[in-house]
Amino acid sequence: MIINSREYRKNGMSYTIRSAHPKDARQLSELRLQIDGESEHLDREPGEAFIDGAGFEEIIGTDTESRRNLFLVAEVNKRIVGFSRCEGNSLKRFAHKVEFGVGVKRDYWGYGIGKHLLQESVSWADATGIHKMTLNVLESNENAIALYTKLGFEQEGILKHDKILSDGKYHNTIIMARFNL
Template identity: 30%
Template sequence: MSEELQVTLREAIPDDAAALIEVMKQLAEETDFLIMDQPALEMTLEMMALNLAALYESPNNCLFIAFVNGKIVGLASIKASDDYRVAHIGEVGISLLKDYWGFGLGSLLMEELILWAEEGQLLRRLELTVQVRNQRAIHLYEKMGFEKEATIARGARSEDGAFLDVYLMRLFIN
């Protein structure tokens, strides 16, 4: 694969539902760093399309898709509550197909999320959890300004049942 990729980023829309389901299944197979449960992987096309429509209309939730040659290769999301007291807190998630690691797409997606949060003026805190062993992701998050707030012992579980520590990281949005 060449070092230069032509990448297109945009918010997900209901028409992306089928392709998104396929990419989510591939992502779940490629890495054990993700926290993706079975119901998310078994979502019907109709359910996914409805979820995407709701995300697109939400002032504090979003899902961005990265395309290379018309193919979805990465996802970046912010999930937040509608409850007033915590509606300013967005949980960040980023996933890239393994073939596209190391090309700067994670940085590009994170920059887009942060810009979206800043422009929306509703979110004031972005947070995420990341497995302590996922040094590549931790480096990205720190580069983008996230700081470690806590270590959560046994915050995740591996496929073989072993407990894993995770960091809680945050970024304040001004």
């Protein structure tokens, strides 16, 4: 699905949140690889489950055509610095929900980019009749959990010992959801 682009300004930085376009594919491939190496809050190690430009073009095409998917990018000075994706399911029993994921380049943390990507996704979900948005977040990612809670998400469960991080220890993942019933 496509949404209208929107301009934001915070802490002296201006950026645009807009739907992803096929021309963004190469930048998204490079950005995802970089973001995966900047934080252990995401699921992948750098280079794991790599998606090249052609792969992103395919995802963007599918998401643009699907009423149940939304792929957004955050752009500063014509460079993509973050992205989010809501992925739905074509099975009737799951057609009421989407799963949300987000990534923002570390240099751009603190400007509200992740928050605005999520707010745009929530607005889209509400407008299109999505009744449930879900996401997974590491239990130690307190800033993200606080943001998700502020925007109406609640904890549904905990996946214990779900991930092994660089410290060699197991970490819990919290499953959160926002309902629009």
